[in-house]
Amino acid sequence: MNQKVTEKKVINLSKRIGDKEGMSIQKYPKKNKNDTKVIAITSGKGGVGKTSIVANLGFALSKLGKKVLILDADFGLGNLDVLLGLAPKYNLSHVISGERRIQEIILNGPGNIKILPASSGIQELTQLTKQQKIQVFTKLDTLIDSVDILLIDTAAGISTDVLDFNATAHEIIVVVSPDPTSLTDAYALMKVLSLKYSEKHCKLLVNQAANDQEGREIYRQLNLVAERFLDISIEYLGCVMFDEKVKKSVKRQKIVIELYPETKASKCFEMIAKRMSSMQALKLPDGDSNFCWKHLVQDKFA
Numbered sequence: 001m002n003q004k005v006t007e008k009k010v011i012n013l014s015k016r017i018g019d020k021e022g023m024s025i026q027k028y029p030k031k032n033k034n035d036t037k038v039i040a041i042t043s044g045k046g047g048v049g050k051t052s053i054v055a056n057l058g059f060a061l062s063k064l065g066k067k068v069l070i071l072d073a074d075f076g077l078g079n080l081d082v083l084l085g086l087a088p089k090y091n092l093s094h095v096i097s098g099e100r101r102i103q104e105i106i107l108n109g110p111g112n113i114k115i116l117p118a119s120s121g122i123q124e125l126t127q128l129t130k131q132q133k134i135q136v137f138t139k140l141d142t143l144i145d146s147v148d149i150l151l152i153d154t155a156a157g158i159s160t161d162v163l164d165f166n167a168t169a170h171e172i173i174v175v176v177s178p179d180p181t182s183l184t185d186a187y188a189l190m191k192v193l194s195l196k197y198s199e200k201h202c203k204l205l206v207n208q209a210a211n212d213q214e215g216r217e218i219y220r221q222l223n224l225v226a227e228r229f230l231d232i233s234i235e236y237l238g239c240v241m242f243d244e245k246v247k248k249s250v251k252r253q254k255i256v257i258e259l260y261p262e263t264k265a266s267k268c269f270e271m272i273a274k275r276m277s278s279m280q281a282l283k284l285p286d287g288d289s290n291f292c293w294k295h296l297v298q299d300k301f302a
């Protein structure tokens with residue numbers, strides 16, 4: 001049978017189940033090289049909740065005693081700063097243009113998380129050149145030795161920039177919502193990561209789930225199709241419940257765990273953060289860099 005048709009059939013099984021649909025980073029002591037875990041949070045489909053997840057997980061990890069830096073890697077339409085109620089004067093576009101040093105654009109966020117803001121509305125930054133990407137990672141390398149975790153909030157989709165940020169991280173967390181189109185898009189993303197970037201592992205986080213069972217069922221279905229057709233293993237990281245309090249917090253530009261620590265979404269974020277803090281990085285870079293960026297220096301990914 002034609003592989004495409006078969007994949008489509010299997011993925012179509014994934015029906016919706018419920019009825020709802022200037023930091024002073026230098027103040028941290030320097031750690032050994034390669035101690036920092038670089039984790040990309042990504043999705044095939046947009047609007048599934050990546051930025052909310054990155055902000056809340058960052059906050060929860062910081063509460064657990066981790067030094068957290070978040071990179072807003074949605075260069076064209078970054079909005080992590082807005083979500084956190086911050087108003088950066090400078091962002092990564094100023095670093096890329098050479099107007100500012102990377103240390104100068106870091107913001108202090110809630111709970112002592114540090115943020116590297118992206119620009120918004122600069123179209124040229126949605127397609128960085130290979131040199132610009134290497135420049136960004138080289139500069140990031142000078143910073144991240146002093147933090148425990150770098151979370152990368154990527155844009156949605158399968159653009160080269162999104163894929164490069166994912167491939168450069170030690171861990172990739174793919175976020176899906178129960179919407180079937182989010183599953184097909186997640187599958188497409190995993191397929192490109194596997195075929196083009198030889199990624200062997202990723203983790204799955206189901207956001208806006210009705211309950212734990214729905215989260216596990218979505219994982220089961222996606223894993224089934226990935227096991228059959230892709231050379232990539234998926235590990236279930238957990239789910240975050242659909243919770244109106246998340247939307248309320250976004251409107252107030254606050255972290256949900258801060259505003260509503262007892263709400264169900266906050267509990268989910270805290271549980272996942274605990275799981276992440278004990279996770280071992282599956283992919284470790286060789287050499288001096290904290291990033292797995294070998295692919296960036298290979299011409300085929302120019």
Ligand SMILES: Nc1ncnc2c1ncn2[C@@H]1O[C@H](COP(=O)(O)OP(=O)(O)OP(=O)(O)O)[C@@H](O)[C@H]1O
Nearest residue numbers: 046047048049050051052156241242243246247250
């Ligand atoms: N668990 C949740 N329960 C309810 N609403 C949620 C939840 N998670 C996210 N949302 C809402 O979904 C919307 C999209 O969230 P967010 O901006 O974090 O998504 P995104 O994946 O980063 O989007 P983009 O792809 O555009 O960057 C927001 O309005 C947010 O409040």
Ligand SMILES: [Mg+2]
Nearest residue numbers: 050051052074
């Ligand atoms: Mg986002």
